[in-house]
Structure formats: C-alpha cells, structure tokens
Amino acid sequence: MNRLLSLCITALAGLLLLYGVEEFPRWGDPLQPASAHVSPRYIEQTIPETGVPNAVTSVLADYRGYDTMFETSVIFTAGVAVMMLLRRSRGKKS
C-alpha cells in the first residue's frame, strides 16, 4: 500500500514536471531569454575585446574572472581540508 502510494506520488510529480517543461523555450532557439541577454555580446566582442578565438575561455577567465578565481580557491580549500582531516593521525602516531 505504502509502495503504491509512493509510486502514485512519483508519477504525479513526473507528470507535473513534464507539464512544466512544455513552457520551456525550444532547444537551440536563438531568441530564448538565456541566449538573448549577454550571449550575443560575448560572441560578437570576444575577439575584438580579448583576442581569444575561444569564447568559452574568454568568458571563463575574463568576463567571469571572479567565478573562476573562487573555483580555484575552492579546489585549494578542498586540498587543505583533506590535509587537515587525514594528516591528524600521522601526527598522533609520531
């Protein structure tokens, strides 16, 4: 009974999500809101402004420099966290 109920809830939620997807812009539509805001400027101005032929790199490292800076900081923090968690036992042993 409980399983049947969960199945019904899952199916209902899935149908609800599918209904929501209907409202999405079509795949690859150039006029969808996500493509119409800043993307055309990046695509047109990447080479005149940065000289980098790869728009992904110029967005990653130049236009979204803060984002990548903190990504690097997160990786650094992860390394330090692993060091702190795992090297404690070594210090206790010696």
Place this chain on the structure above:
Amino acid sequence: MVRNLDDLIIRTCARLMVPFLQIYSLYVYVHGHTSPGGGFQGGCIMAASFILLAVAYDIGEAKRRFSERLNAIFCCLGVFIYVGTGAVALIFSANFLDYSAWQHIIPVGPIMARYYGIAMIELGVEITVMAVMVSIFLDLVTAGEQEAVLERDHD
C-alpha cells in the same frame, strides 16, 4: 592501497608515458585559447602523470619527484598567481581582474594584454589543480596504508 609491485613492463610503460603526459598537459593548457582545454584540464592531466608514477612505482618514488613541501608551495602559488594577476590591475587604477591594465607592464596593446592575462591566470589554475590533485591522492593513499599498518601491528 598502492603496493610496491615489481613488474618491469608496467614500470617501463609508466616511465615512458610520463613525459608525454606532461607535454600533453602543457599542450592542453596552451591551446585553451583556441580549442577546448585550459588550466583545469591541463592540471588534471599533469597530476595524472604523477599519480601514474605513484601507482606504477610506489609512493616514495612520487614523493621523491614531487616532495610534500614543494606540493604545498605549489598549492598556494597557483592561487597567488591568479589573485596577483588580478590585483596588479588595482595598482594602475583599473578594476580587479581587469587584465588590460597589464599593458603598462608588458609592451603590448590592451587587447593582447587581456590575452596574456588570461594565459597567466590559466597558469595559476593549472598549478593549483595539479598540486591539489596530487596532494589529495597521496593523502588518501598513505592514510589507508597507515591504517593497515596500524591494524597489522595491533593484531
């Protein structure tokens, strides 16, 4: 846990592959400007070369080639290069991370200054990713070994 296994074929293959992996890593980093790639991917490949060495030989070999002290320095150095590249712009009264301010230091125009600024921060990302990946791998592997050794001693 990585054991010290005595296999000539594996060791020779690993030793031959390491320089090519490192050159390929630098290729991926340099070609991040024109093709898919960049600091994150290049750093992971560079770390893979050290991890391959550690797996094919043993942990001691990897640590001899890339000591813990150097590793910790590289971890910080990458972030420092990134933030420093951005902070230099502040000296020339530009915004933080505005690489076009580098035109006052390197003799190129503002557009090429941004080009080389991107290359510099990608270098910082590559160094940090490489050092952190090796550091996490060595930490996980040696901690497991130590626990096994402790357990054996306990028994």
